Amino acid sequence: MRELSFEGTTVRFGTGRSALTAVDGVDLTVPAGSVVGLVGESGSGKSTLAKAAVGLVPTTGGEIRLDGAPLRTSRDRRKLQLVFQDPHASLDPRMTIGESIAEALPGRRRRAARTAEVARLLELVGLDPARARSLPSGLSGGQRQRVALARALAAEPEVVLADEITSALDVSVQGSVLNLVRDLQRQLGLTMLFISHNLSVVRYVSDVIAVMYLGRIVEAGPADAVLSAPRHPYTRTLLDAAPAFGVALDDPVPADDPRLDAEAPSPHDPPPGCRFHRRCPIGPLTRPERTICAETDPQPGAADRPHRAACHFATDLMEVPAP
Amino acid sequence: MGRDQWRAALRNPVGAVAAGLLVVLAILAVVAPILWGDAAEETDPAALSQGSTSEHPLGTDALGRDIMLRVLVATRYSLGLALLATAICVVAGVLLGVLPAVLGRRAGRLVTAAVNLAVAFPGLLLALFFAVIFGVGARGAVLAIGLAGAPSFARLVQTNVAAVAGRDYVAAARVAGVGRFRLVARHLLPNIGEPLVVNATVMAGTALLAFAGLSFLGLGVQPPAYDWGRLLGEGLDRIYINPAAALAPGVAVVVAGLAFTLLGESIAQVVGVRAVRRRRPPAADEPAAALARAAAEPDAVLVADDLRVGFPAPGGGWTHPVDGVGLTVRRGETVGIVGESGSGKSLTALAVAQLAPDSAHVTAQRLEVAGVAPLGRADAEVRELLGTKVAMVFQDPMTSFNPSMRVGRQLAEVTRVHERQGRRAALARAVDRLRTVRVPAPERRAHQYPHEFSGGMRQRAMIAMGLMSTPELIIADEPTTALDVTVQRQVLRLLEDVQAETGAAVVLISHDIAVVGQLCERVVVMYAGRVVEELPVGRLGAAAHPYTRALLASVPDLATDRDRPLATIPGRPPDPADRPEGCAFAPRCEFADDACRVRPGLAAVAPDQRAACWHPRTQPLDLALDAVPGGSCDTDRRWGAEGPPEPSVQGVGRLERVRDPLHDPTSDRGAGGQA
Ligand SMILES: Nc1ncnc2c1ncn2[C@@H]1O[C@H](COP(=O)(O)OP(=O)(O)O)[C@@H](O)[C@H]1O
Ligand code: SF4
Ligand code: SF4
Ligand SMILES: [Mg+2]
Numbered sequence: 002m003r004e005l006s007f008e009g010t011t012v013r014f015g016t017g018r019s020a021l022t023a024v025d026g027v028d029l030t031v032p033a034g035s036v037v038g039l040v041g042e043s044g045s046g047k048s049t050l051a052k053a054a055v056g057l058v059p060t061t062g063g064e065i066r067l068d069g070a071p072l073r074t075s076r077d078r079r080k081l082q083l084v085f086q087d088p089h090a091s092l093d094p095r096m097t098i099g100e101s102i103a104e105a106l107p108g109r110r111r112r113a114a115r116t117a118e119v120a121r122l123l124e125l126v127g128l129d130p131a132r133a134r135s136l137p138s139g140l141s142g143g144q145r146q147r148v149a150l151a152r153a154l155a156a157e158p159e160v161v162l163a164d165e166i167t168s169a170l171d172v173s174v175q176g177s178v179l180n181l182v183r184d185l186q187r188q189l190g191l192t193m194l195f196i197s198h199n200l201s202v203v204r205y206v207s208d209v210i211a212v213m214y215l216g217r218i219v220e221a222g223p224a225d226a227v228l229s230a231p232r233h234p235y236t237r238t239l240l241d242a243a244p245a246f247g248v249a250l251d252d253p254v255p256a257d258d259p260r261l262d263a264e265a266p267s268p269h270d271p272p273p274g275c276r277f278h279r280r281c282p283i284g285p286l287t288r289p290e291r292t293i294c295a296e297t298d299p300q301p302g303a304a305d306r307p308h309r310a311a312c313h314f315a316t317d318l319m320e321v322p323a324p
Numbered sequence: 325m326g327r328d329q330w331r332a333a334l335r336n337p338v339g340a341v342a343a344g345l346l347v348v349l350a351i352l353a354v355v356a357p358i359l360w361g362d363a364a365e366e367t368d369p370a371a372l373s374q375g376s377t378s379e380h381p382l383g384t385d386a387l388g389r390d391i392m393l394r395v396l397v398a399t400r401y402s403l404g405l406a407l408l409a410t411a412i413c414v415v416a417g418v419l420l421g422v423l424p425a426v427l428g429r430r431a432g433r434l435v436t437a438a439v440n441l442a443v444a445f446p447g448l449l450l451a452l453f454f455a456v457i458f459g460v461g462a463r464g465a466v467l468a469i470g471l472a473g474a475p476s477f478a479r480l481v482q483t484n485v486a487a488v489a490g491r492d493y494v495a496a497a498r499v500a501g502v503g504r505f506r507l508v509a510r511h512l513l514p515n516i517g518e519p520l521v522v523n524a525t526v527m528a529g530t531a532l533l534a535f536a537g538l539s540f541l542g543l544g545v546q547p548p549a550y551d552w553g554r555l556l557g558e559g560l561d562r563i564y565i566n567p568a569a570a571l572a573p574g575v576a577v578v579v580a581g582l583a584f585t586l587l588g589e590s591i592a593q594v595v596g597v598r599a600v601r602r603r604r605p606p607a608a609d610e611p612a613a614a615l616a617r618a619a620a621e622p623d624a625v626l627v628a629d630d631l632r633v634g635f636p637a638p639g640g641g642w643t644h645p646v647d648g649v650g651l652t653v654r655r656g657e658t659v660g661i662v663g664e665s666g667s668g669k670s671l672t673a674l675a676v677a678q679l680a681p682d683s684a685h686v687t688a689q690r691l692e693v694a695g696v697a698p699l700g701r702a703d704a705e706v707r708e709l710l711g712t713k714v715a716m717v718f719q720d721p722m723t724s725f726n727p728s729m730r731v732g733r734q735l736a737e738v739t740r741v742h743e744r745q746g747r748r749a750a751l752a753r754a755v756d757r758l759r760t761v762r763v764p765a766p767e768r769r770a771h772q773y774p775h776e777f778s779g780g781m782r783q784r785a786m787i788a789m790g791l792m793s794t795p796e797l798i799i800a801d802e803p804t805t806a807l808d809v810t811v812q813r814q815v816l817r818l819l820e821d822v823q824a825e826t827g828a829a830v831v832l833i834s835h836d837i838a839v840v841g842q843l844c845e846r847v848v849v850m851y852a853g854r855v856v857e858e859l860p861v862g863r864l865g866a867a868a869h870p871y872t873r874a875l876l877a878s879v880p881d882l883a884t885d886r887d888r889p890l891a892t893i894p895g896r897p898p899d900p901a902d903r904p905e906g907c908a909f910a911p912r913c914e915f916a917d918d919a920c921r922v923r924p925g926l927a928a929v930a931p932d933q934r935a936a937c938w939h940p941r942t943q944p945l946d947l948a949l950d951a952v953p954g955g956s957c958d959t960d961r962r963w964g965a966e967g968p969p970e971p972s973v974q975g976v977g978r979l980e981r982v983r984d985p986l987h988d989p990t991s992d993r994g995a996g997g998q999a
Contacts, residue, residue, distance in 0.1 A: 042808040043779075055499045079501040091492035095514045101493075104510070105500035141896050149496070156500050171664045171835055176878040176890035183889070198808055201880045205890070228882065237962050242809040244838040245881055246864065250817050255963060256810060263762060263814055264780050283963075 005031040005054070005081070005160045005192060009063035012046070012053050021268045023049040025216035026063065026300070031160065031209075033068075036186055036193040038207030038224065040200055040239065042265055046216040047196045048086075051162045054194075055083045067159060079107070082153035086165035088145030092137040098123075098148045099133030105155040122151040127181060143174035147181065154185070160192045167202060175202070182206055200243050204228055212236045215268060215276045217300060222308035232310035234281045255282030262286075275299050275312065283314065339590030345583035353400040364393040375566045383566040385558060394555060395572045402551040403580065405466055405544075406532035412470025413477050413531070414524050418513070420474060421481020425489055425512060426504045436482060442475035451534065455543045465544040469534045473527055480523055484516035522592040529584030536577040552577045625797045625829040626653040626676060630689040633668070633675045642685070643901040646671050647853035650926070653797065658823055658830040660840030660861075662875065663850035664897055669833045672850070673799045676831075677714050678706050694796045711738075715790025715828075717783070717819075719802035724786060725774035731785050732758070732770025738792040757788040761818055780811035787818060794826060801833045816843050837864070837875055846932075849875070852898055852908035855926060859933040868929045868940035870913050876945060907937070915939045 012024040085091040120130035126147040167175040211221035220233040241254035368388035424432030450472040458464030538544035539553025559570030633646035694713035735754035758766035761784040804812035857869040877891035906921040
């Protein structure tokens, strides 16, 4: 397993008025053998970043490297494998699951060797090898997602990218897929970029958490640190909004402030200065003196702030005392 | 296309007739030339250009050859040429069609443009053009007809390939390093086979007709060879002497052409819109009790007793995805329904709102919604009665809005239909309601189309639509599943406010028990089409049914121990057609024993709490109810020394007051029509 790194990765779609920058100069490193969790709202560019890594969308700028060596050819990219969100859409309905997995095996092998390898992979993801001959239509969502994982592993990847792999599943099934991901990661020492909009899910599997907003990473750091002492107001807003037992909706959180915008701005037309400023509970809409937020982009200099936070006021917050 | 679908195509009477005809034609094509080939060439100088006689039932041609035999023998040539032309068309079309997928972006676009240009060119003109190039004769005609049809076939392939190429499994294969050609052969073509088969069949019919046309014009088959088109041309010269000589080949062309086209159409029907077969429900299921009128529970907005929703099963009989649900919702109450997908949550809601699909059969011992017993009434009457009293909010509001109608007008429509308001007043009210649900710049937004709204905004608009009248019951089916946590929180708070302001009851359906726990007072847990537990939210920590407990334990939260595996529920919910006899949860339940072979009914396990289980659990669950480090209650700590910024005026701004139109003189309702 090796290290995956994004350096100033940029992806632009469209031209003219419909142009939008879905991923905007992302710097992110997924250290070998560790899991980096990527959270953010839908449309923030998480999927696009993953697709850019595997070559499903072309990048407009920056470099994506594996152990420092830039990924150029499709052969290089095969070392990265992507697992998709919807297991009902990601398996060819006309191929048996064995065929789907075998297709991803690198190199030429004899039939017997392929069958044996497919059986081993199915076993690895907790499915009966006899299932190799069934069609995806006979499998439940959770089982299909296991097949999708097996197919990704079949390609003998250096890095696995998992894009919302549990969000199409029932919570009861989500647990078993998360357990599997965690087991596989520990057993095989996988390097993984784990994308989800659900903080609790990301927290369960990740060593590092990166938070994405409107195409940029606004905060990144060790999972515990990011969750217990978030440095970017957006991360805090996400944490405040996560549903939890025993927390009433009535308890207002800072983001409920009526002076703030309720939703993310259009990615076609991101606001000037800090992209979060129209929703920021401690930004210029609640503290008029903070004009800098609406004028100066906090991204430059982020690397020097705690958690590489893209916020002018990330260091102003005092250390949070231990509970 | 599965074997069943082929069979279904043949079961359809039109399809069966067409297929039968084609079989007859195929047999003729094989045997006619062998049996009568020589006889059809035999000239009879004694019987030149005769009409119908006993020896020659359809007469003879100018050389004295028997026309009936010639028509029969020509079957092989006519069909053969048509099929050959079709084959050329299909092969050329498929090649051109998949080319963009194989080539790079730019070259692909070039091919697509070229094909589009060729499609715009009239087919017959193209055929004539090719006929000139390839020379007059059968070979030229086959190439001409085949190639003339290729562009439109290519475009068909292109559109279908483009649709399939966008699917995740193709992307997955690409990421796995599958080559372009293999991608086309293994993933793209097999998945567009159905429309191609249909169109190729129809194409064969068209080719047959086109061929007859060319031969008739003298551009096709040349003597001494002959096909139906040429026979038709020869016969037409003498139509006044012997009409049969022209009619017979003409009929042959039409019948064969129709047979192909009709077969194609009936396959298309089976493949495409699978005809909904309505079956009469079993007589025993008739809702005799459904009309029962009861006045008990005066404050109930919804009373459902033994609600069942059945569908005709594929193998005959009925399956009941909702199988005896009992549900009571009081005025102003918020009730959450949770359960895995397939447990019947949505169908229950749809049945209550009288929105179940046409093929569904809804029965109940008793069903009353907002004081109305809808079962057994006519659709129009139910809509009239319930239209303003029940509001539905769906997971994907995009599917519930008309994409081609401005949002404001769609909202206005509601009151115009139900309360016969004037257009201006209705529109003003729509804007007012959009403002109520905090859609920014509501006047401008009202003039936009649904696709111009973001997901959260559409969901608000959907709720605003429910508020156009004064609903007594709001049913929200997974209203926040497609939304992000921050937007989810806003939509839930909006629902809560609407509930508080209007006094409407809210039924919230969700697979996420944490979401339900946040908004609702009472939770109803469904499993395999039945209610298995019902309890106040405050007692979730004391859930008694093993299924409820498993659901609660399987959700990771911000305090879950990362070093321990998550709790899971082994197995999967039973298929509605194949539920176990006793407790439906037994195969997945760690506490199941012999007693569970008998179905448990809902029984009280505590005041306000009922569970359908023989062995209800009594130990409290460790839900870490309010000790979630880093959880929402931790706001103060999270915002650090700065302290959580206080919202300027707590609560205000979430929802502007929903005015009661009857008591509020500023309401536009008084201006528009009767209040
Ligand atoms: N092929 C595409 N063409 C144009 N815009 C796109 C395309 N794919 C994604 N986008 C846009 O890029 C942005 C980021 O999307 P995405 O990466 O899917 O976000 P996420 O995965 O975080 O939900 C969105 O605004 C989305 O609409
Ligand atoms: S830079 Fe200003 S607006 Fe942006 S997140 Fe920080 S405080 Fe908020
Ligand atoms: S009745 Fe039996 S099988 Fe069903 S949930 Fe209770 S203990 Fe389990
Ligand atoms: Mg995504």
